[in-house]
Amino acid sequence: MSDITLNSAATVPEAAPRKAPVSQVGIVGWLRTNLFSSWLSTAVTLLLAYLIIRWAVGFVEWAFINAIWSVPNNQTQACRDLKGTGACWAVITEKHRFMLFGTYPYEEHWRPFLVCLLFVGLYIVSAMRRFWRWELALVWVATLTVIGVLMWGGVFGLTYVPQERWGGLPITLILATFGLAFAFPLAILVALGRRSSLPAIKAICVLYVELIRGVPLISLLFMASVMFPLFLPEGMNIDKLLRAQIAIILFAAAYLAEVVRAGLQALPKGQYEAADALGLSYWQKTGFIILPQALRLVIPPLVNTFIGFFKDTSLVLIIGIFDLLTAGKTAIIEPAWQGFGVEVYVTIGAIYFVFCFAMSKYSQNLEAELNRHRRR
C-alpha cells in the first residue's frame, strides 16, 4: 500500500473509482441495513414476516376464498355453517342499499346517491388551492341548496321525502359538512373573543370553550335529544336531526376555536401592532391582516380536527339518528342476518377510512407545501 501512495500523484493513471461492495448498495445493501442489521433485528424481521404472511393468508382465505357473496332469499344457513372460516359478504350484497341510504324510498335512491357525489365533489373543489377565493363560499351555498332540494324534494317534480326517512351515508355527510360550515365561523368569533381585551366577552368565551371541552359529546347529544324540547316554548318543536346538528356545531366550534386561537397566538405581535399603526379598525385589522395569516398557520391541525369531527358524527347512533353506522347496526337486527356484525362493520369501516385517509394524506401534503419556504 505504502509504495503506491509514495509515487502515486503523478505516475499512477487515474483508475476508475472502485465500486462499493455489493453488500453495501442496491437491494442487498438496503436489506442489510434495514432488515438484517443485527441478530436481534433479523430475528424480529423473520418473526414479523412469518406473522404477517400467516395473517394475510388467513385473511384472504376468510375474506375471498371461503367467502359467500350472495344467498337466495335470506337463506343464511350456508353462511352460518362457515362461521369463523369464511366471510358472509352476502349480508352486504343484500343490505348495501339500506346501509348506504337507510329508509329513503327505494325508487328514489338515485337522489341520495347524487347528494353523496355532490358532497365529494364539493370537498375536492374546496381542497384545491387554486379555488381558495371568496367565490368558493358561493359554490358552497349553491351546492348545499341543491343538496337540500334533492334530499327533501317536493319541487321540480321530485316527490317529497320527510326528514325521518333520510338515512345512511348522506346523513353522515350532512352532519359533518353543515356542522363544520357553521362551526368554523363561530369558532373564529370565539377565538377572537378569547383573545379580546374586553373582560366580559373574554369570560363568556373562556367559559363556553372550557365547559364544552370538559364534557363528552354524548352528554351534549343527550342534552339535544331529551333536554332541548324543554327549552322551547310549548308547541314549538325542532326536528331531532337539527337538534343533533346544533349539538355537533356547538361541540365542534369549541375545539376549532382552540385551534384558531393557537394560530392567533403564533402570529408575531408586530403584525398586530403594524395593523394598529396603519390606523385600521379592529375588524379591518382582523379580516385583512390577522386571520389570513393566522388561519394559514393552523391549516394542518384544522384538517386533523375536521377528521376528528367526521368520525365523531357517528356518535349520533346513541340518540338514534340514522347515520351510516346506525344504518349498518340496524341492517343486522333482522333475525336472518343476526351475527354478521364483523362483515358489516368492516365494510362501513372501509367507507369511513376512505374519507379520513384522504383527508389525512391531504393534510400532510398541504403541510409540506405550506412549509416549503422554510426548507432549504
Add this chain to the structure above:
Amino acid sequence: MSQTTTDPRLLRAPPKRPIKLSWADERVRGIVWQVLVVGILGGIIYWLWSNTVHNLEVRRIATGFGFLWREAGLPIAEHVIDYNPTDTYFRALLVGLLNTLKVAVVGIVLATVLGTLIGIARLSKNWLVAKIAAAYVEVIRDLPLLLQLLFWYAVLQGLPGPRQAINPMEGVFLSNRGLKLPWIEWQDAHTYAVLGFVLGAVATFLYRRAARAKQMQDGQPRRVWPVALGLMIALPLAIWVAFGAPWTPDIPALRGFNFRGGVNISPEFFALLLGLVLYTAGFIAEIVRAGILAVPHGQWEAAQALGLRPRQVLNQIVLPQALRVIIPPMTSQFLNLTKNSSLAVAIGYQDIVSIANTTLNQTGQAIEGIAIIMLVYLTISLSISLFMNWYNAKIALVER
C-alpha cells in the same frame, strides 16, 4: 401556557384620559359591545329558562335531586362496590361512576404502555417494524372509535360458547361470556402484602430523592435498585410469609353451562377496554414519536461525549427533554380516553352515562340526569388537567 415576557415599556401606565361619551372613544365602544353581548346572551338564557320552568309546570315534573334517594330498581351487572336493585339511585350512580373510573384508569395505563411501544417502534431502524407501526397508527386513527367498539363487541359475541371456549392456557377461557382468568382466594394476608408494597414504593421514592440530593452535593451516584428491591419485593413477601403464606389458586373450570371460579372480564368491559386502548394508543404513539424526535441528536452525542452511560443518557438527558414535549398533548389524550369511555352506553357497559340515562328515562328528571353526567366529567377533566398541569410545571424548563 406560554410564558411571554412583558416588554418593560408596557409596564409604564399610559397617561390617563377622561372617558368621553362618544363612539370615537375606544373604552366607550368596549363597554357598549360588552353590554350588548351580555344583554343578548342573558336575554336568550332567560327566555330558555322561563320556557323550561313553564314546560316543567305543564308536564308536572318536580325539579330537584330528591329522586336520588328513591329506590332505583335497575339491575347493574358489574359493580365494584356492593349493589342490588333495591338500593337508591344515588348508589346506582355511584356504581356507574366507579365503573367509568375503572375503565378509564386501566385504559390510561394500558394505552400509555402500548402507545409508547408503538411510538418507539415507528422510529425503529428495522424497516418492517417501523412500517407496521406506521400502518397501525394510520388505520386506527382513521376509523371512528364507536365503530371500533361495535366491531370488537361483535367479534367477542361471535366467539364460541362456554363449552367450546378458546383455551390458550391452563385456566384461561375466552368465550362469548367474556374472558375468564385464574385468581387467588383473597385473604387478609394479601391485603397487607399489597399495603406493604405501596409503603415500599413510597419509601423507595423518598430514598431516591434523598440519594439524588446527596449526589448533587458530593457527585457520587448511589445505587437505588437494591433498596427498591428490598422495599418493594422483599418487604411484601416477608409480610405475606409472616401471615402464613396463604396460597389457594382459584382456577376457573366449566361446570354445566358456565364457568365457576376465577375472575371474569365481561365482554362489554373487554370490548370497551380493547377499543379504547387500541384507539388511544394510536394517538399516544404519535405524541411519543414527536417527543423523541424533538430532542436534537446533538444532545445524545454531547451526553455520550461527557462519558455518561447509555441509561444515564436516556434517564437524565433525553427523557427530561422529551417529556416536556410529550406531557401536554398526553394530558389531552388521557382526558379524551376518559370522555370516550362514555361510548360504553352503545355496547351496554354500565358506566355513569348509561346509568344516568336509564335514571332519567325512569324518573323523567332529564335536567338533573344530564347535569350529573356533565358535573362528573367536568370534575374528572378538571382533576386530570390540574394534576397534569402541576406535573408539567414541575418538569418545565426552569429559565432565568
